[in-house]
Amino acid sequence: QKEAEERIRREAAENYGSENYGKLPLNQSQERTGVQRTRIADINASRAGETVSIRARVHTSRVTGKIGFFVFRHQDSTIQGVLQVDEKIVSKGFVKFAANVPDESIVIVEGVVSKPNEEIKSTTVSDAELQIRKLYVVHETLGRLPFSLEDASRCEEEINKEDTQFSRVTLETRLNNRIVDLRTTANHGIFRIQSGVCQLFREFLLSKSFIEIHTPKILGASSEGGANVFEIKYFKGNAYLAQSPQLYKQMCICSDFERVFEIAPVFRAEDSNTHRHMTEFVGLDLEMAFEEHYHEVLDILDELFVFIFDGLKSRFTSEIETVKRQYPTTNFEYLPKTLRLEYKEAVQLLRDHGIEIEKYNTDFYMLDKFPLEVRPFYTMPDPNDKNYSNSYDFFMRGQEILSGAQRVHDPTLLEERAKLHGVDLRTIQAYVDSFKRGAPPHAGGGIGLERVVMLYLNLDNIRRCSLFPRDPKRLEP
Amino acid sequence: QKEAEERIRREAAENYGSENYGKLPLNQSQERTGVQRTRIADINASRAGETVSIRARVHTSRVTGKIGFFVFRHQDSTIQGVLQVDEKIVSKGFVKFAANVPDESIVIVEGVVSKPNEEIKSTTVSDAELQIRKLYVVHETLGRLPFSLEDASRCEEEINKEDTQFSRVTLETRLNNRIVDLRTTANHGIFRIQSGVCQLFREFLLSKSFIEIHTPKILGASSEGGANVFEIKYFKGNAYLAQSPQLYKQMCICSDFERVFEIAPVFRAEDSNTHRHMTEFVGLDLEMAFEEHYHEVLDILDELFVFIFDGLKSRFTSEIETVKRQYPTTNFEYLPKTLRLEYKEAVQLLRDHGIEIEKYNTDFYMLDKFPLEVRPFYTMPDPNDKNYSNSYDFFMRGQEILSGAQRVHDPTLLEERAKLHGVDLRTIQAYVDSFKRGAPPHAGGGIGLERVVMLYLNLDNIRRCSLFPRDPKRLEP
Numbered sequence: 001q002k003e004a005e006e007r008i009r010r011e012a013a014e015n016y017g018s019e020n021y022g023k024l025p026l027n028q029s030q031e032r033t034g035v036q037r038t039r040i041a042d043i044n045a046s047r048a049g050e051t052v053s054i055r056a057r058v059h060t061s062r063v064t065g066k067i068g069f070f071v072f073r074h075q076d077s078t079i080q081g082v083l084q085v086d087e088k089i090v091s092k093g094f095v096k097f098a099a100n101v102p103d104e105s106i107v108i109v110e111g112v113v114s115k116p117n118e119e120i121k122s123t124t125v126s127d128a129e130l131q132i133r134k135l136y137v138v139h140e141t142l143g144r145l146p147f148s149l150e151d152a153s154r155c156e157e158e159i160n161k162e163d164t165q166f167s168r169v170t171l172e173t174r175l176n177n178r179i180v181d182l183r184t185t186a187n188h189g190i191f192r193i194q195s196g197v198c199q200l201f202r203e204f205l206l207s208k209s210f211i212e213i214h215t216p217k218i219l220g221a222s223s224e225g226g227a228n229v230f231e232i233k234y235f236k237g238n239a240y241l242a243q244s245p246q247l248y249k250q251m252c253i254c255s256d257f258e259r260v261f262e263i264a265p266v267f268r269a270e271d272s273n274t275h276r277h278m279t280e281f282v283g284l285d286l287e288m289a290f291e292e293h294y295h296e297v298l299d300i301l302d303e304l305f306v307f308i309f310d311g312l313k314s315r316f317t318s319e320i321e322t323v324k325r326q327y328p329t330t331n332f333e334y335l336p337k338t339l340r341l342e343y344k345e346a347v348q349l350l351r352d353h354g355i356e357i358e359k360y361n362t363d364f365y366m367l368d369k370f371p372l373e374v375r376p377f378y379t380m381p382d383p384n385d386k387n388y389s390n391s392y393d394f395f396m397r398g399q400e401i402l403s404g405a406q407r408v409h410d411p412t413l414l415e416e417r418a419k420l421h422g423v424d425l426r427t428i429q430a431y432v433d434s435f436k437r438g439a440p441p442h443a444g445g446g447i448g449l450e451r452v453v454m455l456y457l458n459l460d461n462i463r464r465c466s467l468f469p470r471d472p473k474r475l476e477p
Numbered sequence: 478q479k480e481a482e483e484r485i486r487r488e489a490a491e492n493y494g495s496e497n498y499g500k501l502p503l504n505q506s507q508e509r510t511g512v513q514r515t516r517i518a519d520i521n522a523s524r525a526g527e528t529v530s531i532r533a534r535v536h537t538s539r540v541t542g543k544i545g546f547f548v549f550r551h552q553d554s555t556i557q558g559v560l561q562v563d564e565k566i567v568s569k570g571f572v573k574f575a576a577n578v579p580d581e582s583i584v585i586v587e588g589v590v591s592k593p594n595e596e597i598k599s600t601t602v603s604d605a606e607l608q609i610r611k612l613y614v615v616h617e618t619l620g621r622l623p624f625s626l627e628d629a630s631r632c633e634e635e636i637n638k639e640d641t642q643f644s645r646v647t648l649e650t651r652l653n654n655r656i657v658d659l660r661t662t663a664n665h666g667i668f669r670i671q672s673g674v675c676q677l678f679r680e681f682l683l684s685k686s687f688i689e690i691h692t693p694k695i696l697g698a699s700s701e702g703g704a705n706v707f708e709i710k711y712f713k714g715n716a717y718l719a720q721s722p723q724l725y726k727q728m729c730i731c732s733d734f735e736r737v738f739e740i741a742p743v744f745r746a747e748d749s750n751t752h753r754h755m756t757e758f759v760g761l762d763l764e765m766a767f768e769e770h771y772h773e774v775l776d777i778l779d780e781l782f783v784f785i786f787d788g789l790k791s792r793f794t795s796e797i798e799t800v801k802r803q804y805p806t807t808n809f810e811y812l813p814k815t816l817r818l819e820y821k822e823a824v825q826l827l828r829d830h831g832i833e834i835e836k837y838n839t840d841f842y843m844l845d846k847f848p849l850e851v852r853p854f855y856t857m858p859d860p861n862d863k864n865y866s867n868s869y870d871f872f873m874r875g876q877e878i879l880s881g882a883q884r885v886h887d888p889t890l891l892e893e894r895a896k897l898h899g900v901d902l903r904t905i906q907a908y909v910d911s912f913k914r915g916a917p918p919h920a921g922g923g924i925g926l927e928r929v930v931m932l933y934l935n936l937d938n939i940r941r942c943s944l945f946p947r948d949p950k951r952l953e954p
Contacts, residue, residue: 217757
């Protein structure tokens, strides 16, 4: 009898404050109280003493006896939470409950901001921690995680050390479990930067009187020669996926839009399994009518890239730092006015000095005037040397990220060039006909978004810069 | 002898100033002088006496004897040009040459701005015209135009008059010759407005901490039930075209991006040949984690649309007017805080008062709380009434332009709902699994870009709002 009484008393004593923790019912929008949450990124020592409520993931937890240490994560911010048994609010039952919440579950935590005894190095908030008062599970993870976020977030330098104790979470494993992988702070940084590149690209072009267009991705004919094109069943017939908006953006020029750009998926049925090829990627395309010379367009492109690089440096400083914490590298160097070399010069330079192009101290340059025969049939020949053309490529850290040219806007010359390239005229008739209605001289280019991000951050694989990459062997998730 | 001398003298006399006109050689970027051109839109009476150089299309020309009247067009602006034989600059030969330049050719015209005797009603520049001094053909049209730009630009009211002398350029003819059709001022207006909607959509969402994402359009499985999906040959296997970014934007929410949007093509293999269906259109999609209630998302969507409508009204006034000159209609009316009705109420309202929803004096409203059974399996049931759901549609001028809902973020409930809808669980396993890694409550929606533009401008066919529309019967141009 006495023993039983004792046990009940003890259990009751252990379970005070049971309203302070637990699992919330499934949110079906039952009520709206207008509650405000604090962002982890906004918590610091100056708020010591304040009670805050955060929604976050359980990044890690370590509980021993009456005390638990948690790391809570929200996007690219982390903070330490301390849960210690006391006599009124935090019962042993509370600590036990919290210890059993699986990593990566989403919780609502109410706590008092306090200054830690010493700087906390393992979290992004280093001068404050949370004394936990309430903890509710919003949504719990089920089953075993494919890897811990701690492992997935570890700095490359740590893993590459000779005596490292850590094994690498491979790219393959990451991509197979992309939803969990994408939660790392580095990945949040990468995709914020990707979003930023698009934003800067548009901001600059809109300020230069460009308009945004949307051209069809389903085509009736495989317009660019037929190789590397995906075929679609289209009702009772067939159709093809656009390999670029090339022909359509030029048609917009023929319709007098003068300056157009598009951000859209591009599809390539290329069986290339390399670090820099995907079967679907995002193209940043533009096309522009000019007055006299295609260098008017090259000048705009030059300004555009400098604007993007400046913008990344000034607006995405913290994201760049976040990515570099996991993938350390040198800063991306560029010049206020981009180095522009002619293909001939560059070849000479390479012959004479090896890769001493580095002496220019830039990770970004343009090559102009490519040999005519290596470019597509719609490339305008150089007026002074028939072996060369009015075409250009841009390079970041030595790899191509943009390809462009003045286009042939004359139907007669276009047919002639197509024949020389062995292109079947019947497949490009609509394209050629566009120029019979009068076309201004024009030039443009296409940029691979993921390549720009990969090379800006000096990452080793383009798949790291695509949310859900597609290649000949990957269609999932 | 005398006769021959006379003829030579006469011809020489007719051909003075032959350097003032002619056909320019094909532009291959031969030189760059830095010439500046004036935009037609920037010419007005205050510049009388000034010599300007414009690049424009020959919109129309009318030459009788020694005098010619031209209308030159640049994008949505037109101006009259007068060419009159004089004794030094304009020879008979010049006038003859100009008379033979085909409509829609691109020309460079140098002329002196002058005030006309009376207002010119047929051009957008009404208080100035050009006394032509030089005229060079940059690029000439070949063959017969499918229709004149004058016919293609004519106001609907003119064509619809009972005693009209004008025949309609049909939509079919326009779309078959889209490059020429797109040159009308109304079309320039429509696609500037379309570009504006995207710009405003992003501007608002970026200001609310959303990030832009790019999700794959090639999928390994037809994720949304299998109906109406296009199949692709993918190397040795098959793949499918995304019918929406639904599952992927939700996966981004599971990866803690919290607020995401995407502007991208959406593909529907629906054999619908109506005025408002296309097989490919542009989706403006967004998804957002919320704290307590999906109405947090509905509030953002409400603000978003008001921001877009306000922005169109203030920034695209002239484009809206341009479109209305050809397609007259009432202004689009909306309220500063959008009318929000529950489905049940609305049905009652319709029953009681017919379409007296008009009493609210708005062309824009939201319907909330649709019956559960008419919505997709991933729609969150209403917490209070199992026959209803946390879902909504938005309407412009009575037609649906957005569909959205709180999504089921719990894997157990999701499987249950899928089963009830007869969805094969194997086809959605990856989707269901996403939610096993912990997911916050979230809601979102998808907007059809072309529908928004069509209904804002009250146009009769969605194809008018797509540069190169695709439907079951059209894959060209």
